[in-house]
Amino acid sequence: MSPHPRELPKLRDQTMRHLDDPASALRSGTGDDAKEGLDALAANLRESGLYWVASDMAALAVSSGSQLAAAQWSTADRPSERGLIVLEGGVGHMDAQGVEIPIEACAWGPHPEGCLVWLLISRRGLAQKMTRTDLTLVVEDIPPLLPVYAFTVPVDGSVPMVEIDPAVPQPVVGALAASWLLMQQPTLIDTQRERPDRAVRKAYARQGRPDPEVTLVDLRRQYVPQGQEDSEEERKAGRYRHRFVVSGHWRNQAYGKERALRRQTWIPAYVKGPDGAPMLASEKVNVWRR
Template sequence: MTTGNTTGDASARRFACRTCASPLNRHAEWPSGIVSFEHPIWQRADHPPVPVPADAVEATYVCDFCSDAKILFVYATAHRVQLHVDTGQGTYVRDYGTRWSACFECAEYVESRNLHGLLDRILTHGMAFAPEAHEHLSVVLEQVLATLDPGRELAVSGRWEPHPLPAPTLPKVRDRLAALIAGGDALPFGLGQPATRTALANSLTTTRLYWVDDEFTDLTRNAAQVMPRMAFAPGDLPAAHGFAAWSQPVDARRRCVAASWSSHGDAVQIIGYRSIGDGLPPAAVQRLRAEVGWLIPAFSVVLRPGQPVTAAHPAAAPVTTWRLIRQRLAETAPARVDRSVRKSYQRLGRPEPEISLVRIRGTRNASSATRHHGSIAAVDRDYRWWVTPRWRHQRYGPGRTLRDWIVVRPHLRGPQDKPIKATTTVRVLGKLPPRPAADTPAASR
């Protein structure tokens, strides 16, 4: 067992170990009130605790019941759960706080107030407890289940392995996400405000769907990691309201596999999502899909015109995706929709959903094993590279007797079957240089 994720006054603050980032249990001697901290029993620590506020380090949270890292919900009790322990030499108080993180399977026992089921799961799936600790554990669990406040909130600290979404399932995933947003669970990142969640749920039901293939996902991830400082412009958006899923995670830290955006005047709200369900038994996965779905929020930000976005920004991946699409590096094609989803939409009288498959626009290949520039032969490259957008002074008109500056859009060069060189991706994220004046001499023709 670990202490709950408490917030508020100093006595309720959550502490973690500076050395290992593990949350710490808070003990208070009785009657002196002297406070001390210990590592939880699931943490086999080889060092003394160094307590600091939990928000000062990236604390490693686990289920407060069975110690599973796949946290999904947080529950609150009406008062602090405490256990008085007599050591024979004195008494101290184990203070477990008021907030309790739970994995999905423990949450089912908590929801049903099933003390024996919860105790059995802890003893089976959690850390091994000494027999004399079983009674203490039962006392703590009884307090938790007897004093639970109504409701629950989605956790933001669970360590679920990312599980990308197949393109044909996107309409079903989006609809379940809209139901989750509109439902009764408390949402993180300020999304729980009634006006916010209503507007978000409504936009999700009609949003345009995009699925980004492997190659374009790699391009996005590489570009987002090195993207220069860019100012957001509403014109970057491929649609006013959209939902995009990548074939692989694009954000290693937040493990995002999808993002949605909704426009409100000139501002756009962007929400990143991480997947849930990976690692659960099949029966539990089915219940999870029906109750929660496939995704939960990983971040939420609002961008306004001119606001800078860098590689460290939470929305770097979706903003990069928009910019690459706007630069005409992508082409879209209809993606297949799951048959069961189509039939479900027909039964409800809804129009058949459409999914846009996003992929890299066709590559310009070298015409032979060697390419010539002047008299120098360039050997075939073992990679593809992005050519920077530029202006070219080109002939046009009758008999090609006239000349004018035309834009050459960014494009790939190199052998079709070779990987894209990541370091060249940043070149195509910038803006096109100003168009040269009509009388500007061409450097090359």
């Protein structure tokens, strides 16, 4: 079970305590080769934006991410320069010595080599996984969000998925990249702010820190594409004599001032063709109504 959105500030801070303590099991139990990456994770978490993606939205991120051939990872393409995102229900698994570890969250931030991304599992998820083994989990030694694997991505231009660290499962990295892109489409998603519990807000006030906020991301109530009608030229030419389903797909769409910039935009599945024409029912169509 994924953490609740209100818990994220507290879970983030508790994870940072493990990262900041050289005597913690997380620090003392990892080699020197991981020190730099864990230091960077701690620094990024300290200033991270907090995001919680609902299960429907996470499912769309996984599905649409599988169709991404490439993605951009620059600061302008992220919802914030540094961030922590929890995807409800997880977005795939990593193999760890024959054991499948579910990836439930990702953290990112700047790095000399571009953008550093950490894949994380919640302590709850790990505990659930451990019930199927003969091993015992020492809860106090495990941070609420446990770092599993880190990789860096260049931030210049579009990076083909096949060029990203091959140890990272494509469904995981695709879902993260798709999440960032989908979060830039207000016609497709709803966002709202979730404040933490009063005890957490008081603790932040005592430390002179501003109230933390979590951005909740979910699909809009009607997952309905806009502007997909045939053009006037197509209708006059009688180009389409049937209706058919155009599957959800990415389009390199213009945006920005004078539409001079380009960004991958998710076009939801829709039906194309003239009203009243027979349907070519070659695919199953899922209509999202929430």
